[in-house]
Amino acid sequence: MADSRWRFTRFVCVMLMTSSVMASKELMTKMSTGFTKVLDQCKSEVNVGDHIMQDMYNFWREEYELVNRDLGCLVICMANKLELIGDNQKLHHGKAEEFAKSHGADDDQAKQLVAIVHDCENQHQAIEDACARMLEISKCFRTKIHELKWAPSMEVVMEEIMAAAN
Structure with missing residues:
Protein backbone atom coordinates (compact mmCIF):
# COMPACT_ATOMS: atom_id res chain seq x y z
CA MET A 1 0.00 0.00 0.00
CA ALA A 2 2.79 2.43 0.91
CA ASP A 3 4.52 1.43 -2.32
CA SER A 4 1.48 2.33 -4.42
CA ARG A 5 1.14 5.70 -2.65
CA TRP A 6 4.80 6.40 -3.39
CA ARG A 7 4.28 5.53 -7.06
CA PHE A 8 1.24 7.79 -7.22
CA THR A 9 3.19 10.64 -5.59
CA ARG A 10 6.02 10.21 -8.10
CA PHE A 11 3.49 10.14 -10.94
CA VAL A 12 1.90 13.40 -9.73
CA CYS A 13 5.34 15.04 -9.38
CA VAL A 14 6.34 13.99 -12.89
CA MET A 15 3.04 15.27 -14.30
CA LEU A 16 3.47 18.61 -12.52
CA MET A 17 7.04 18.95 -13.79
CA THR A 18 5.94 18.05 -17.32
CA SER A 19 3.11 20.56 -17.11
CA SER A 20 5.54 23.24 -15.95
CA VAL A 21 7.94 22.50 -18.83
CA MET A 22 5.07 22.57 -21.34
CA ALA A 23 3.84 25.89 -19.94
CA SER A 24 7.38 27.25 -20.18
CA LYS A 25 7.68 26.12 -23.81
CA GLU A 26 4.38 27.84 -24.58
CA LEU A 27 5.67 30.97 -22.85
CA MET A 28 8.87 30.97 -24.92
CA THR A 29 6.81 30.49 -28.09
CA LYS A 30 4.60 33.47 -27.23
CA MET A 31 7.61 35.60 -26.32
CA SER A 32 9.38 34.67 -29.56
CA THR A 33 6.28 35.63 -31.51
CA GLY A 34 6.03 38.90 -29.58
CA PHE A 35 9.65 39.63 -30.34
CA THR A 36 9.22 39.02 -34.05
CA LYS A 37 6.39 41.56 -34.32
CA VAL A 38 9.06 44.25 -34.75
CA LEU A 39 11.21 42.09 -37.02
CA ASP A 40 10.12 43.69 -40.30
CA GLN A 41 10.85 47.20 -39.03
CA CYS A 42 14.31 46.22 -37.84
CA LYS A 43 15.04 44.13 -40.92
CA SER A 44 14.92 47.26 -43.07
CA GLU A 45 16.49 49.57 -40.47
CA VAL A 46 19.50 47.35 -39.91
CA ASN A 47 19.50 46.31 -43.58
CA GLU A 83 11.95 49.02 -24.91
CA LEU A 84 13.67 46.05 -23.28
CA ILE A 85 17.17 47.57 -23.15
CA GLY A 86 18.39 50.93 -21.98
CA ASP A 87 20.93 53.36 -23.38
CA ASN A 88 23.69 51.26 -21.83
CA GLN A 89 22.57 48.36 -24.10
CA LYS A 90 21.75 46.25 -21.03
CA LEU A 91 18.45 44.62 -20.21
CA HIS A 92 15.97 46.80 -18.38
CA HIS A 93 14.88 44.31 -15.71
CA GLY A 94 11.47 45.81 -14.93
CA LYS A 95 10.44 46.16 -18.56
CA ALA A 96 11.75 42.69 -19.38
CA GLU A 97 9.69 41.20 -16.55
CA GLU A 98 6.62 43.09 -17.81
CA PHE A 99 7.25 41.78 -21.34
CA ALA A 100 7.49 38.20 -20.07
CA LYS A 101 4.34 38.58 -17.96
CA SER A 102 2.42 40.11 -20.86
CA HIS A 103 3.12 36.87 -22.74
CA GLY A 104 1.93 34.60 -19.93
CA ALA A 105 4.86 34.29 -17.52
CA ASP A 106 4.19 34.14 -13.83
CA ASP A 107 6.38 36.11 -11.41
CA ASP A 108 8.89 33.29 -10.93
CA GLN A 109 9.27 32.60 -14.65
CA ALA A 110 9.68 36.30 -15.44
CA LYS A 111 12.35 36.70 -12.76
CA GLN A 112 14.12 33.54 -13.94
CA LEU A 113 14.22 34.78 -17.55
CA VAL A 114 15.61 38.14 -16.46
CA ALA A 115 18.22 36.39 -14.29
CA ILE A 116 19.28 34.26 -17.27
CA VAL A 117 19.75 37.28 -19.52
CA HIS A 118 21.53 39.18 -16.74
CA ASP A 119 23.91 36.24 -16.22
CA CYS A 120 24.58 36.07 -19.96
CA GLU A 121 25.22 39.82 -20.09
CA ASN A 122 27.73 39.51 -17.26
CA GLN A 123 29.53 36.64 -18.99
CA HIS A 124 30.02 38.68 -22.15
CA GLN A 125 30.42 42.23 -20.84
CA ALA A 126 34.07 42.36 -21.94
CA ILE A 127 33.08 42.29 -25.64
CA GLU A 128 33.24 45.92 -26.74
CA ASP A 129 31.33 45.65 -30.03
CA ALA A 130 27.63 45.90 -29.09
CA CYS A 131 26.40 43.67 -31.92
CA ALA A 132 29.00 40.95 -31.27
CA ARG A 133 28.19 41.12 -27.53
CA MET A 134 24.45 40.76 -28.20
CA LEU A 135 25.11 37.78 -30.48
CA GLU A 136 26.99 36.06 -27.65
CA ILE A 137 24.29 36.98 -25.11
CA SER A 138 21.64 35.56 -27.45
CA LYS A 139 23.58 32.31 -27.86
CA CYS A 140 24.05 32.05 -24.10
CA PHE A 141 20.32 32.66 -23.53
CA ARG A 142 19.38 30.00 -26.09
CA THR A 143 21.71 27.47 -24.44
CA LYS A 144 20.29 28.11 -20.96
CA ILE A 145 16.70 27.88 -22.22
CA HIS A 146 17.54 24.52 -23.84
CA GLU A 147 19.11 23.35 -20.56
CA LEU A 148 15.79 24.12 -18.83
CA LYS A 149 13.95 22.26 -21.63
CA TRP A 150 11.96 25.46 -22.26
CA ALA A 151 12.91 25.93 -25.90
CA PRO A 152 9.88 26.02 -28.16
CA SER A 153 9.59 23.65 -31.08
CA MET A 154 10.46 25.22 -34.42
CA GLU A 155 7.21 24.05 -35.97
CA VAL A 156 5.12 25.82 -33.33
CA VAL A 157 7.22 29.00 -33.53
CA MET A 158 6.86 29.09 -37.32
CA GLU A 159 3.08 28.56 -37.07
CA GLU A 160 2.82 31.43 -34.58
CA ILE A 161 4.98 33.72 -36.72
CA MET A 162 2.97 32.94 -39.84
CA ALA A 163 -0.31 33.49 -37.99
CA ALA A 164 0.94 36.83 -36.62
CA ALA A 165 2.02 37.91 -40.11
CA ASN A 166 -1.51 37.40 -41.51
Whole structure:
Protein backbone atom coordinates (compact mmCIF):
# COMPACT_ATOMS: atom_id res chain seq x y z
CA MET A 1 0.00 0.00 0.00
CA ALA A 2 2.79 2.43 0.91
CA ASP A 3 4.52 1.43 -2.32
CA SER A 4 1.48 2.33 -4.42
CA ARG A 5 1.14 5.70 -2.65
CA TRP A 6 4.80 6.40 -3.39
CA ARG A 7 4.28 5.53 -7.06
CA PHE A 8 1.24 7.79 -7.22
CA THR A 9 3.19 10.64 -5.59
CA ARG A 10 6.02 10.21 -8.10
CA PHE A 11 3.49 10.14 -10.94
CA VAL A 12 1.90 13.40 -9.73
CA CYS A 13 5.34 15.04 -9.38
CA VAL A 14 6.34 13.99 -12.89
CA MET A 15 3.04 15.27 -14.30
CA LEU A 16 3.47 18.61 -12.52
CA MET A 17 7.04 18.95 -13.79
CA THR A 18 5.94 18.05 -17.32
CA SER A 19 3.11 20.56 -17.11
CA SER A 20 5.54 23.24 -15.95
CA VAL A 21 7.94 22.50 -18.83
CA MET A 22 5.07 22.57 -21.34
CA ALA A 23 3.84 25.89 -19.94
CA SER A 24 7.38 27.25 -20.18
CA LYS A 25 7.68 26.12 -23.81
CA GLU A 26 4.38 27.84 -24.58
CA LEU A 27 5.67 30.97 -22.85
CA MET A 28 8.87 30.97 -24.92
CA THR A 29 6.81 30.49 -28.09
CA LYS A 30 4.60 33.47 -27.23
CA MET A 31 7.61 35.60 -26.32
CA SER A 32 9.38 34.67 -29.56
CA THR A 33 6.28 35.63 -31.51
CA GLY A 34 6.03 38.90 -29.58
CA PHE A 35 9.65 39.63 -30.34
CA THR A 36 9.22 39.02 -34.05
CA LYS A 37 6.39 41.56 -34.32
CA VAL A 38 9.06 44.25 -34.75
CA LEU A 39 11.21 42.09 -37.02
CA ASP A 40 10.12 43.69 -40.30
CA GLN A 41 10.85 47.20 -39.03
CA CYS A 42 14.31 46.22 -37.84
CA LYS A 43 15.04 44.13 -40.92
CA SER A 44 14.92 47.26 -43.07
CA GLU A 45 16.49 49.57 -40.47
CA VAL A 46 19.50 47.35 -39.91
CA ASN A 47 19.50 46.31 -43.58
CA VAL A 48 20.10 42.63 -42.94
CA GLY A 49 20.34 40.03 -45.64
CA ASP A 50 18.54 36.75 -46.09
CA HIS A 51 21.27 34.89 -44.19
CA ILE A 52 20.39 36.83 -41.03
CA MET A 53 16.71 36.09 -41.53
CA GLN A 54 17.71 32.44 -41.81
CA ASP A 55 19.45 32.80 -38.43
CA MET A 56 16.25 34.26 -36.95
CA TYR A 57 14.12 31.40 -38.26
CA ASN A 58 16.58 28.82 -36.93
CA PHE A 59 17.30 30.57 -33.64
CA TRP A 60 15.82 27.89 -31.38
CA ARG A 61 17.51 24.98 -33.18
CA GLU A 62 20.23 23.95 -30.80
CA GLU A 63 22.37 22.44 -33.54
CA TYR A 64 22.18 25.59 -35.67
CA GLU A 65 25.33 27.65 -35.29
CA LEU A 66 24.80 31.38 -34.78
CA VAL A 67 27.89 33.21 -36.03
CA ASN A 68 26.70 36.37 -37.76
CA ARG A 69 27.40 39.61 -35.90
CA ASP A 70 24.51 41.23 -37.79
CA LEU A 71 22.10 38.95 -35.92
CA GLY A 72 23.24 40.71 -32.75
CA CYS A 73 22.50 44.08 -34.38
CA LEU A 74 19.04 42.87 -35.34
CA VAL A 75 18.35 41.66 -31.79
CA ILE A 76 19.47 45.03 -30.41
CA CYS A 77 17.08 46.80 -32.77
CA MET A 78 14.15 44.56 -31.79
CA ALA A 79 14.92 44.89 -28.07
CA ASN A 80 15.09 48.68 -28.47
CA LYS A 81 11.74 48.76 -30.27
CA LEU A 82 10.23 46.73 -27.46
CA GLU A 83 11.95 49.02 -24.91
CA LEU A 84 13.67 46.05 -23.28
CA ILE A 85 17.17 47.57 -23.15
CA GLY A 86 18.39 50.93 -21.98
CA ASP A 87 20.93 53.36 -23.38
CA ASN A 88 23.69 51.26 -21.83
CA GLN A 89 22.57 48.36 -24.10
CA LYS A 90 21.75 46.25 -21.03
CA LEU A 91 18.45 44.62 -20.21
CA HIS A 92 15.97 46.80 -18.38
CA HIS A 93 14.88 44.31 -15.71
CA GLY A 94 11.47 45.81 -14.93
CA LYS A 95 10.44 46.16 -18.56
CA ALA A 96 11.75 42.69 -19.38
CA GLU A 97 9.69 41.20 -16.55
CA GLU A 98 6.62 43.09 -17.81
CA PHE A 99 7.25 41.78 -21.34
CA ALA A 100 7.49 38.20 -20.07
CA LYS A 101 4.34 38.58 -17.96
CA SER A 102 2.42 40.11 -20.86
CA HIS A 103 3.12 36.87 -22.74
CA GLY A 104 1.93 34.60 -19.93
CA ALA A 105 4.86 34.29 -17.52
CA ASP A 106 4.19 34.14 -13.83
CA ASP A 107 6.38 36.11 -11.41
CA ASP A 108 8.89 33.29 -10.93
CA GLN A 109 9.27 32.60 -14.65
CA ALA A 110 9.68 36.30 -15.44
CA LYS A 111 12.35 36.70 -12.76
CA GLN A 112 14.12 33.54 -13.94
CA LEU A 113 14.22 34.78 -17.55
CA VAL A 114 15.61 38.14 -16.46
CA ALA A 115 18.22 36.39 -14.29
CA ILE A 116 19.28 34.26 -17.27
CA VAL A 117 19.75 37.28 -19.52
CA HIS A 118 21.53 39.18 -16.74
CA ASP A 119 23.91 36.24 -16.22
CA CYS A 120 24.58 36.07 -19.96
CA GLU A 121 25.22 39.82 -20.09
CA ASN A 122 27.73 39.51 -17.26
CA GLN A 123 29.53 36.64 -18.99
CA HIS A 124 30.02 38.68 -22.15
CA GLN A 125 30.42 42.23 -20.84
CA ALA A 126 34.07 42.36 -21.94
CA ILE A 127 33.08 42.29 -25.64
CA GLU A 128 33.24 45.92 -26.74
CA ASP A 129 31.33 45.65 -30.03
CA ALA A 130 27.63 45.90 -29.09
CA CYS A 131 26.40 43.67 -31.92
CA ALA A 132 29.00 40.95 -31.27
CA ARG A 133 28.19 41.12 -27.53
CA MET A 134 24.45 40.76 -28.20
CA LEU A 135 25.11 37.78 -30.48
CA GLU A 136 26.99 36.06 -27.65
CA ILE A 137 24.29 36.98 -25.11
CA SER A 138 21.64 35.56 -27.45
CA LYS A 139 23.58 32.31 -27.86
CA CYS A 140 24.05 32.05 -24.10
CA PHE A 141 20.32 32.66 -23.53
CA ARG A 142 19.38 30.00 -26.09
CA THR A 143 21.71 27.47 -24.44
CA LYS A 144 20.29 28.11 -20.96
CA ILE A 145 16.70 27.88 -22.22
CA HIS A 146 17.54 24.52 -23.84
CA GLU A 147 19.11 23.35 -20.56
CA LEU A 148 15.79 24.12 -18.83
CA LYS A 149 13.95 22.26 -21.63
CA TRP A 150 11.96 25.46 -22.26
CA ALA A 151 12.91 25.93 -25.90
CA PRO A 152 9.88 26.02 -28.16
CA SER A 153 9.59 23.65 -31.08
CA MET A 154 10.46 25.22 -34.42
CA GLU A 155 7.21 24.05 -35.97
CA VAL A 156 5.12 25.82 -33.33
CA VAL A 157 7.22 29.00 -33.53
CA MET A 158 6.86 29.09 -37.32
CA GLU A 159 3.08 28.56 -37.07
CA GLU A 160 2.82 31.43 -34.58
CA ILE A 161 4.98 33.72 -36.72
CA MET A 162 2.97 32.94 -39.84
CA ALA A 163 -0.31 33.49 -37.99
CA ALA A 164 0.94 36.83 -36.62
CA ALA A 165 2.02 37.91 -40.11
CA ASN A 166 -1.51 37.40 -41.51
